[in-house]
Amino acid sequence: MPSYRRHPLVVPVLLCAAVVLAARPTTADGEPGGDGAGDGPGSGLSERVARLYEEAAVATQQYEAGRVEAEAQRAKARRLEQLLGRERQGITVLREDLGRIARAQYRGGGGLPVAAQLVLSSSPDKLMRGQHVLARTNMTVGNAIGRSRRAETRLAADEARAAGARQALERHTAQLAVLKKGIEQKLEQARWQLQGQADASVAAGACRGAERLDGSPTNDKGKWAVPVDGYTLSASFGSGGARWASRHTGQDFAVPIGTPVRAVGAGRVVRVSCGGAFGIEIVLRHADGYYTQYAHLASVAVDQGENVTAGQWIGQSGTSGNSTGPHLHFEVRVTPEVGSAVDPVPWLAARGAPVG
Template identity: 60%
Template sequence: MPSPRRALPLVPVLLCTLAALAVPRAAAEEGRGLAGPPDDGGLSTRVARLHREAARATDRYEADARRLVQERARAGKLDRLLARKRQEAQVIREDVGRYARAQYRAGGGLPVTAQILLSGDARSLMAGQRALWNADLALQNVIDRSRRAERRLAEERRKAEERRRRLEKHSAELDGTRQRIRSTLEEAQALLQSRADASVAAGSCRGPVRLEQPGPPTPGTWVAPVEEYALSAGFGQGGVRWASRHTGQDFAVPIGTPVRAVGEGRVVRVSCGGPFGIEVVLEHPGGFFTQYAHLAAVTVDQGQRVAAGQWIAQSGTSGNSTGPHLHFEVRVTPRSGSALDPVPWLASHGVPLG
């Protein structure tokens, strides 16, 4: 027979179990939403690293492409110079032919001794012959210089062609590397976004991921929320995508792009679910708040202090989003409905957007 001390009443057990299950949802509703296990940062770190590798590969490929354009232009210039030099050489050869024929008709075809014996004025003949020799020597020098210039240009053209072929081969290899990195990055981005979508669907955020920060911040500075971007939907813009007007500034960036705190402050909200998907809200000195929405992952927790330029999240397309971008708002309260136009606000803090 079971001991009364080991028996647990069924109703209290069920109540405790239900209470435990309710804790994550309550936390999500309060903004933390840490029901899921903390992400170990492996995937987010990989996406961030692949972003850097893709950028470096693209820079190298574009630098090679510029050098290739320069090398092709140099080869074209050498081709034109070589064609001109060969044309000049052809003119010289034609002139030499005409000169030789004229000499032959004037008696140049006879040996010098025969010309002396047949001439009535040997001195004049010798002076004329010296003039002819000097002319022949000068003509031969012109021919030699033309041939040397042609050979030099031909050699330069050959070397230019070798450089062009090497550059084309290297450029093709870089392009292949770039495409492989992009393919791997796209797979990692899709996995990162799928995790974000699962968090939004569950209404509970995974824990903050760990990313290697870009470097020590400069106190008192302000920065744009992403380093490289294209501005898309602006503040106050109308359209079928919004219930009334757009309440922030969108930055078109790929999934997994590091998102920066625009200034120093404190994390007052990290939430998953709703139209903004995964979002972070910061409070800054002076009573202003900034929101970062449609994220794929966050790197901070509620209550945490952050510095200007610190990576607080990775961009995505969670929530009501039509494509990868960062939705950025400036507010006078942490809640929706108090937004200001972020473009002039950032400009007033020394961060013009363009």
């Protein structure tokens, strides 16, 4: 059996060769070969990440709607608690009224029941007045007892409603939290799997086949778009830094790995390439003669030579190449090559796609 100790470069060379063979071959100018099907292990991962992004967006909307509903339920619970407090005070007052009526009867009758006072009355007038007092007293007592019972019934019902509202709120909030957390965990795992594929492609210098992203939104014909959503602006055009030979040549949009990247305008794909400082990159040519570059990608969703529309998803952001973290490096150029960049922020603003 041959020993690999005598040939220490054999294993790395064989591994690199396996990566190159597994990756999609490219032409000399970076144009992908083959049919762009994205075959092999991991095929469909880009679409899965895009789908998880959509699910996460829906879950976030549901969570926000649930949060608003929860606030409304909290306000409702507070109103119910205030109502319960007033009802409890009302019941206390009713009970005090019953006590006052009972004490008044006792004092007015000298300790005798009202019926006994009527039997012992000495004149018809006194008897009639006694009957009137008795009827009025019975009505007062009956009304007081009825109000007290209705108030206690209403209090019990409102207490049950308040408890039900609180329990429903707690269940709803817990369900939303579990849903959102589960999708975020799946998305984070898929993001780094996607980035691992991107790093392998860059190491091999060969891009994987374009993987189409279903549900890609597009703008109306002739409109322009910002390349990503949910971004934070980081390194700007012309800024200095140790990572650039002179000045920064584009605008960086800090976004998580796998964020769908859009074509800012209609155009034609003139380059899809891997390797080098920009990692996985796409360059488009637009009808007005300008070029736009999208770099440090994790995947591509278009092939070289393809026509794209404004707002179409052309890839997914990543951190491939010379990158310190997940972001999209976006450039506007007067030629397809490095060194001809112009400031992309005012360029986009002039076309109705302000950045900020």
